[in-house]
Amino acid sequence: MMTKLNYPNSAKHQSQVRLYGQPNLAEAYEIRDFLNRSVVEFDWVELTSDEDCHRELGFAALNDLRLPVVEFPDGTRLFAPTVRDIAQRLGWVAQPRFKEYDLSIYGAGPAGLSAAVYAASEGLRTVLIERQAVGGQAGTSSLIENYMGFPEGIRGAELAERARQQAVKFGVELLLLREGIKAEFRNNRIYVDMADGSKMIARTNICATGVEYRRLNLPNEDRFLNRGLFYGAGVSEASMCRNQQVLVVGGGNSAGQAVMHFSQYAKQVTMIVRGSTLAATLSKYLIDRILNTANVEVLFNAQVTGLVGEGSLQQVEITDYSENSVRTINTQYLFICIGGVPNTEWAKDTNIVRDEAGYLITGSDLLKNGQLPACWSLDRDPYFLETSVPGSFAAGDVRHGSTKRVASAVGEGAMAVTFVHKFLAES
């Protein structure tokens, strides 16, 4: 794994970060997840007693300091930092260099990264805005095995890191830990309000904001969030699950991959699937492996219906609807990998047409009974990846009708840039 502390707009590397905290500290999980997705190598040092605290950090007692503590290679420490504090300390949080861009891309998952590589290599003044870690959903995958060119598979974060380096090499400006929250289209420009109060202006934009996991919606879920209950495939946690019982909820490829990854560390992995088969939702290569791995069990027609624990998760209650029975499993690790909701809140007060689930509608899908929406303002029809606002494109999982795959997101990102050129040429 690479260490890259001079992120995000350079490719230089330094040595390792150390992260100290108690087991089940939710804030420590967030940091581990972020560092792991950002391909920063780190040591996780668990502190369970005052002696640990004194030996590792030189403080007399755990209560004497605010955890987690992050120690950088130069010896400086941050106490109870946020992910943003860490990124800031590493110099990853930058200000935009220009007042206006040819193209602003929102989301640095596969679609946004691919768009960024093509746009910058083709000479567009391009800014790529990402609210969390580079890589999006793909960055949370332990091993992507079906992306062309990687016969042995590649860790999602590693793939994303290569794309980041490529985009930066071509001159993309990457703004990390920034989020577009509201868009306005006027004077042939898109004006976006950012969560930090700043504004971003561009002549065109590509929305590549993807999707995120749906919640379980159990009443006490928030209490256990990142204290035993985790959203996502938990790549950063796998090595801590050695000899443990791990539960994974979901029947899709992301859940399947997570199950196989955990099976290398855990004593037992239980996959909880709402449907009665995996065939409709999971690739065949994963089904074969799951069914042939001794320490993996699959519960069909089952759902998590209860969470129990003091402080952190200790037990999960599962209802089996085929037998109408309830079973309780002792575990400290529950990973939720169920389908997603599109990140399109920012579009809600605009002329951008979304479908009932919130996905962005593009191209000929905008036609209803042969008619384009009344808000469409040009004589020509929208391009394939163009939304109902001219010059505003969508690529990847966030787009209505998209194939939820890395390769298709990458393809759409590249294709969207072709339409950006066409739009800029005609305006």
Ligand SMILES: Cc1cc2nc3c(=O)[nH]c(=O)nc-3n(C[C@H](O)[C@H](O)[C@H](O)COP(=O)(O)OP(=O)(O)OC[C@H]3O[C@@H](n4cnc5c(N)ncnc54)[C@H](O)[C@@H]3O)c2cc1C
């Ligand atoms: C665990 C897992 C394993 C997977 N494995 C595979 C696999 O093996 N093969 C395969 O083909 N596919 C796989 N997939 C699916 C694949 O990862 C997705 O289809 C792909 O990542 C979609 O890319 P995207 O760029 O469209 O969106 P995403 O990857 O969802 O990226 C969207 C990005 O936009 C950011 N964002 C959202 N809103 C905003 C905003 N307002 N401002 C700024 N940034 C914002 C998000 O933080 C995110 O980084 C997997 C998915 C998961 C979760």
